[in-house]
Amino acid sequence: MTAPLDCVEVVELVTSYLDGALDDATAERVREHLSLCDGCAEYVEQMRVTAGVVAAGVEEQLDPGVRDRLLSAFRDFHRKA
Amino acid sequence: MEQATADLVARLQAGDEDAFAEVLAAWSPAMLRVARAHVSTQASAEEVVQDTWLAVITGLDGFEGRSSLRTWVFSILVNKAKTRGVKEGRTLPFSSVAPEDAGPTVDPSRFQGEGEPHPGGWRPDGAPRAWVPSPEDAAVAAEVRGLLAEAIDALPERQRVVITLRDVQGLTSAEVSEVLEISPENQRVLLHRARAKVRAALESYYRPAVQV
Numbered sequence: 001m002t003a004p005l006d007c008v009e010v011v012e013l014v015t016s017y018l019d020g021a022l023d024d025a026t027a028e029r030v031r032e033h034l035s036l037c038d039g040c041a042e043y044v045e046q047m048r049v050t051a052g053v054v055a056a057g058v059e060e061q062l063d064p065g066v067r068d069r070l071l072s073a074f075r076d077f078h079r080k081a
Numbered sequence: 082m083e084q085a086t087a088d089l090v091a092r093l094q095a096g097d098e099d100a101f102a103e104v105l106a107a108w109s110p111a112m113l114r115v116a117r118a119h120v121s122t123q124a125s126a127e128e129v130v131q132d133t134w135l136a137v138i139t140g141l142d143g144f145e146g147r148s149s150l151r152t153w154v155f156s157i158l159v160n161k162a163k164t165r166g167v168k169e170g171r172t173l174p175f176s177s178v179a180p181e182d183a184g185p186t187v188d189p190s191r192f193q194g195e196g197e198p199h200p201g202g203w204r205p206d207g208a209p210r211a212w213v214p215s216p217e218d219a220a221v222a223a224e225v226r227g228l229l230a231e232a233i234d235a236l237p238e239r240q241r242v243v244i245t246l247r248d249v250q251g252l253t254s255a256e257v258s259e260v261l262e263i264s265p266e267n268q269r270v271l272l273h274r275a276r277a278k279v280r281a282a283l284e285s286y287y288r289p290a291v292q293v
Contacts, residue, residue: 006201008192012185015273019254021265039208043187046209050280053216054248057229057279062109066127070105070134071098077138078096 005033010040014047086150094141105134108151111250112158118238119162121169129165133158148259151252155260173238175263181237182270186277212287225286232282236275243268244275 005013010033016022017030034041061067092100109130116126116133136157144153166172191207193199203209216225233241246252246260247268257268 006192006199007203008185008187008189008201011187011277012273015269015276019269021254021269037203039203042209042211046212046280046284047276049212049215049217050276050283051248053222053225053283054229054233054244054276054279056222056226057231057233058110058114058245058249059226059230060110060113061106062113062130063127066131067105067109070131070138071102073135074096074101074138075098 005029007033007037007040010034010037011043014044017044018048018051087146090141090144090146090150094144101138108154108250109134111245112155114233114245114249115155115158115242116162116165118242119159119166119171119173121166121171125165125169126162129158129162132161136161149256151250152256152259155246155250155252155256159260173242175239175261175267179237179239181240182274186274187281209284210288212283216283216286225283228282228286229279232279236278240271240275240278243271244279247272248276 010030013022013026013030017027020027022030034044062070089100089104093104112130112133113126116129117123120126120129133154137154140157144150148156163173188207191204193202193204197204214221216222233244236244242261243257246257247254252260254265254268254272257263257272258265261268
């Protein structure tokens with residue numbers, strides 16, 4: 001029987017846990033911990049939410065001139081073909 | 082290939098301009114971020130992205146779907162960005178573990194120490210508190226956008242590249258490993274550290290005065 005995981009350990013396993021990359025025994029220990037620990041359950045939820053909202057921070061688009069050149073290149077390539 | 086991808090590839094190969102405009106708009110922001118981490122200037126990054134799209138346009142006919150379309154496109158991007166980076170005297174070694182990739186990702190002072198009732202457990206004032214309303218909420222999303230952008234900018238480059246590929250572009254762990262030529266474990270370490278920092282930035286929005 002292994003010792004229960006501490007919160008300080010669980011927070012470092014979150015990404016592997018969410019990726020389904022932990023071995024079965026460790027995943028089970030994490031699940032067990034989360035069922036008993038509100039703080040860690042909240043932490044996991046916040047990491048999941050974070051992963052989902054990161055994209056909102058990356059919006060910078062290509063320069064419109066570059067975009068237009070690429071659209072023309074695409075058009076020209078297929079016109080020739 | 083999954084059906085949606087196969088359809089997209091077929092449209093692109095047939096010269097469907099709307100399809101090309103769509104992927105150009107949807108993928109270029111992440112491509113710029115990934116390129117920027119490898120090269121010296123924003124102008125260089127733009128050129129790398131442009132050259133990548135040009136290679137995609139001319140190479141699409143030969144794309145056979147052995148990897149996903151995005152894996153193929155991002156692999157071209159990373160190769161071009163690396164080559165450009167080397168010319169500019171920059172390298173971004175993904176294979177080695179840097180000091181910024183080790184150590185705790187949550188402030189240790191938020192956990193109880195030896196001699197306290199639950200060593201290694203959250204302190205009562207250290208445990209995360211619920212985010213209400215959630216940053217997924219439309220009204221909050223607009224407010225946190227700037228904060229997210231800042232947090233992503235502040236990440237070490239390799240962590241920024243991995244979180245961009247995984248959480249902005251939606252590549253799987255296996256796809257990121259392939260594109261960056263690193264192990265799934267290594268990419269997960271970088272992703273974990275990146276997400277933990279962005280989470281901490283979001284937390285500061287909800288608990289501006291957190292003192293533990």
